Amino acid sequence: MRKRLKKKLENRYNALNEAKRQRFKRKGNRCIKYEFLPVGEKDKYALNNDEITPEYPYATHWLIEAFDWKHTAQIRVFPCSKNGGTTSNSPVQMIIFNDENVKQVLNTFKKVVEDMKSDRFWQTIY
Template sequence: MKKRLKKKITNRYNALNGARRQRDKRKGVKCISYAFLPIGERDKAVLAADETIPDYSFASHWLIEAYAWQDFSQVRIFPCTEDGGTISSSPLQMFVFEGEEIKRVLSKFKKAVKAMENDGFRENYG
């Protein structure tokens, strides 16, 4: 029973499948790029100790997505399980840029991915 309830709670929204669907779209909202990386030990400890955000003890991976529209662009970050499930469709952190400046969005995306790979994302961007 507990296993089934845990699965329902942690997989309410699958952010990884959403990013893949948005990447393959031809029209409308389209994901420029996404990355799915494991959470490092330091980031996991900082995420667990942070009291201002909900409990993300289930999270084992980061999902980072980059979107560009005509009016504004976004870089979104989700904590996920290893299959891409998360408790909410709202990102943990979001960077918003005015206008469709794809170079700025992709540079911020690459910086965040590099920080996640070096296990220092929550220290630098948190």
């Protein structure tokens, strides 16, 4: 019973499958690039002890997406389980660009990925 409830809680929305689908779209929100990385120990501790985001107890991975849509671009960060499931469909952090400068979006995306690999995502302000 507990195992089934845990599975329901951590897999309500699958952000990884959504990013894979968005990658091949031609119109509307289009995912330029995405990464799926494990959460480091310091970031996991900060995520669990943060008062703003208490609903991610099963998060073990980060999903980072770079989106392009009309005149804005976004980088969205989701905490996920190992199969891409999340408890809510809203990201933990969004970085929004008001122009279509794809190079700037991809440079910031690389910076976010490097920070997550070195386990200092919560300490950095973008």
